Amino acid sequence: MSNNMSFFSGFQPHDLLFMAEAAGQTLLISVLSISTGTVFGIIFGWMLQSGNWVVRAILGTVLDVFRSVPLLIQLVLFFNFFPIMGWPLEPFAAGTFVLSLYTASLVAQVARGGIEAVGKPMRRAARSLGMSYWQDMRYVVWPIGLRAVFPAWVGVALGVMKDSALVSVLGYVELLRASQILITRTQEPFIILAVAGAFYFVLSYPLSKYSQKLEERWAS
Amino acid sequence: MDYHFHWRPVFQKLPELLQASLTTLEVAVLSMIIGIILGLLLALARMSPIKPLRWFATCWVELARNTPALFQLFFFGFGLGAFGIHFAPYFIVLFGLSFNNAGYLAENFRGGFQAVPDTQLRAARSLGMTIPQAYIRIIIPQVLRIVYHPMTNQMVWAVLMSSLGMMVGFRELSGETQFFASKTFRIFEYFAVTALIYYAIVKIILGAAKLASIRLFRY
Numbered sequence: 243m244s245n246n247m248s249f250f251s252g253f254q255p256h257d258l259l260f261m262a263e264a265a266g267q268t269l270l271i272s273v274l275s276i277s278t279g280t281v282f283g284i285i286f287g288w289m290l291q292s293g294n295w296v297v298r299a300i301l302g303t304v305l306d307v308f309r310s311v312p313l314l315i316q317l318v319l320f321f322n323f324f325p326i327m328g329w330p331l332e333p334f335a336a337g338t339f340v341l342s343l344y345t346a347s348l349v350a351q352v353a354r355g356g357i358e359a360v361g362k363p364m365r366r367a368a369r370s371l372g373m374s375y376w377q378d379m380r381y382v383v384w385p386i387g388l389r390a391v392f393p394a395w396v397g398v399a400l401g402v403m404k405d406s407a408l409v410s411v412l413g414y415v416e417l418l419r420a421s422q423i424l425i426t427r428t429q430e431p432f433i434i435l436a437v438a439g440a441f442y443f444v445l446s447y448p449l450s451k452y453s454q455k456l457e458e459r460w461a462s
Numbered sequence: 463m464d465y466h467f468h469w470r471p472v473f474q475k476l477p478e479l480l481q482a483s484l485t486t487l488e489v490a491v492l493s494m495i496i497g498i499i500l501g502l503l504l505a506l507a508r509m510s511p512i513k514p515l516r517w518f519a520t521c522w523v524e525l526a527r528n529t530p531a532l533f534q535l536f537f538f539g540f541g542l543g544a545f546g547i548h549f550a551p552y553f554i555v556l557f558g559l560s561f562n563n564a565g566y567l568a569e570n571f572r573g574g575f576q577a578v579p580d581t582q583l584r585a586a587r588s589l590g591m592t593i594p595q596a597y598i599r600i601i602i603p604q605v606l607r608i609v610y611h612p613m614t615n616q617m618v619w620a621v622l623m624s625s626l627g628m629m630v631g632f633r634e635l636s637g638e639t640q641f642f643a644s645k646t647f648r649i650f651e652y653f654a655v656t657a658l659i660y661y662a663i664v665k666i667i668l669g670a671a672k673l674a675s676i677r678l679f680r681y
Contacts, residue, residue, distance in 0.1 A: 310618075310664040311657045312625035314636060319657060322650040326465040404530040411629065418533055425540060432544030435537050439529050446528040 250429045257424055258437070264420030265441045271334065271416065272403040275341035279402070280395070282342065283349020290350055291357045301350075308347035314408050316340050321412050337409035341402060348398045355394070356387030389460055396453035400446050407442075417441055471646045472655050482638035483659050489556055489627070489634060490620040496556075497563025497616070504568035505575060519568065526565020531623045534558045539630045551632035559620055566619075570612040574605040607679060614671040618664050625660070635659060 286305060289297055308316065321336045331339070360383045368378040410419035421438040425431045472479075507519035526534070535558035538549060549557065578601055586596035628636035635656060643652040 307657075307661060310622075310661045312622040312636065312660055314625045314628060315639075315653055315657050315660060319650065319653045322653070326650060400528075404528075404533075407530040407532045408626075410532075418530065418536070422536075430544065431540040432542075435533070435541040439525070439533055439537070442529045442533060443525070447524065450528060 250427060253424070253428050253430050253433055257428070257434075260424070261417065261420055261434075261437055261441065264415060264417045265445070267414070267420075268403070268406055268416040268418075268441075269445065271338055271341065271409060271414070272399075272406045275338050275345055275406070276399045276402050278338070278342040279345020280349050280399075282346040284353045286346055286350035287353025287355075288357065290354045305347040305350050308344055309351075313340070313344055313405050314411060316344065317408060317411055333409065333412035333414040337406075337412055337414050341406060341409065344405070345398065345402045348401070349395065352391045352394045352398060353387075356391035357383055359390035360386045393453045393457040396449060400450055403445060404442065467651060468648055469651055469655075471642075471648050472651045475642050475652075476655075478642070479635065479638060479656065479659060482633060483635045483663060485638075486621060486624050486627075486634040486636075487663065489552070489559065489632075490617065490624050493556055493559035493563055493624075494617050494620050496560040497567050497620070498613070500560065500564035501567030501571055504564055505571035508568065508572055509575065522561075523565045523568050526562050527569070531558065531562050532626050532629060534562055535626050535630055551627065551630050551637075554630050555624060555627040555632045555634070558626075559623055562623065563616055563620055566616055567609075567613065570609045570616075571605070574608040575601075577608050578604045610671075610675060610678070614668065617667055617671070621660070621663055621667065 286301060289301055290305075293301070317337065317340050320340045321331070321333070324331045324336060364382060364386070365378055368382040369375075373381065406416060407418040410416055410422070413419075415423070417438055421434045424434045428434065504519045504522055507515045508523065510516055535554055538558045538561070539551075539554040542549070582600055582604070583596055586600040587593070591599065624634055625636040627634045628640050631637065633641060639652045639656040643649040646652075
């Protein structure tokens, strides 16, 4: 009888549902951080491009730090910093905050590149046609710059989506954390990790192929 | 704010942390070397006329690029355990990073090779060079120039990704920090110092790469 007894139960269909839910959590935190980070990243990129040297030096250095320190360290650091300041945050909020900042630091580079991709003569021409600074930004720089850096932005976004797996270190149950939980129960690491990998792949692969296509089409 | 910062325990462990950052560098450099070799082979395999070879290389590259690095580490750490293959934490990180580096570098190398026109090889051949000579003296130097910057970036990524060793029980810089932090509960202080060390490592790598590029690309 003891031979048939096991502390572990196998991988069951409803576990797949649990993982799909967790994939939803991954998607949720990714979409939230990528959109917030992109908005701030564009603003920072614009400041880096057109601010005076004080702004450029300070903002440039701060964003550089966010790009040069491992995301895992940033997450642990901020998660432990908030309670010190007196406002403890939940893993989800802290994770979103750090991921957004991290996204912003990467998008700032991309956005600056986009603005610089629009030549000076083009912008002078726009201004001499009587456009205001913001009209020039909206109708000349935005469409041309967007085209130049959109594939790079997709790369950043997909990178953040994959990096959101690190939020599991704070205890937020996203896809990878969910698979760890299931592995502990079922002791079937291979199949569960394969399913998790497939989820990530399905989220990431089509978008990366799509942006590659766009890049090729716009290059010609 | 009734929290008191205690930096002394961190400074007392600074030698250990610096020692651990050497481990971080070691695993990053090794994974980079393996990654470059595998990446070159993968790039060549993706351009080869043999279908299974191309298919295998494409699978590797797409898997490495479209799944999180942490997932790849877990796969080497726990996933292969299903087949009775168990690695020490050091090798989990080394293999995971090498797998990842190879996938990303393969794409860079492929782009580099495609950017050098075929006529270069033919011209070199017609000057009497053998194929290895033409590759070593004509093609590779040009490819190197194109992939140098992406390779530097990948090296930085390798250092940053090695911090994931913390999640699989490897005592590199992050793992060591985690170990000491959980002993003393000075989590913020430890990780703040570690963040500074990582920043310094990244700056040193970028600076060294810049110096090397001046020396390498004189002509």
